[in-house]
Amino acid sequence: MKVQTVAAVVVVAVVVTMTEAGLFPPKDCKYWCKDNLGINYCCGQPGVTYPPFTKKHLGRCPPVRDTCTGVRTQLPTYCPHDGACQFRSKCCYDTCLKHHVCKTAEYPYY
Structure with missing residues (x-):
C-alpha cells in the first residue's frame, strides 16, 4: 500500500511540474501567441x-528588450492581438512580463 501511495504522489508532482512549465496547455485557451523564442x-x-480580431494595426512592435x-x-494592458489595443498600439511580446x-x-x- 505504501508503494502505491508514493507512486501516486510522484505522478501528481510530475503533472504539477509539467503544468507549471507549460508542457500541458490550458484546455480552454482561445488565443495563442509566440514568445520571443517562437x-x-x-x-x-x-x-x-x-x-474580435479584425486586422493588424499599422506599424511594428518595438524591439524586444534583452534586460x-x-x-x-503605466500599468500594462495584456492582449492576445492588436484588436485588443488602442489604434496606435500593437500587441507585442514583453520579455519582462513574459506576455504580450x-x-x-x-x-x-x-
Whole structure:
C-alpha cells in the first residue's frame, strides 16, 4: 500500500511540474501567441473577453528588450492581438512580463 501511495504522489508532482512549465496547455485557451523564442503560449487572460480580431494595426512592435529595467510609466494592458489595443498600439511580446502587452507602435522612417 505504501508503494502505491508514493507512486501516486510522484505522478501528481510530475503533472504539477509539467503544468507549471507549460508542457500541458490550458484546455480552454482561445488565443495563442509566440514568445520571443517562437514558442507558443496561451496569451488570452482567463475570464477576459477581448474584441474580435479584425486586422493588424499599422506599424511594428518595438524591439524586444534583452534586460528588464523594472521602470514602468503605466500599468500594462495584456492582449492576445492588436484588436485588443488602442489604434496606435500593437500587441507585442514583453520579455519582462513574459506576455504580450499593448505597446506604442513604431513606424519606419524613410
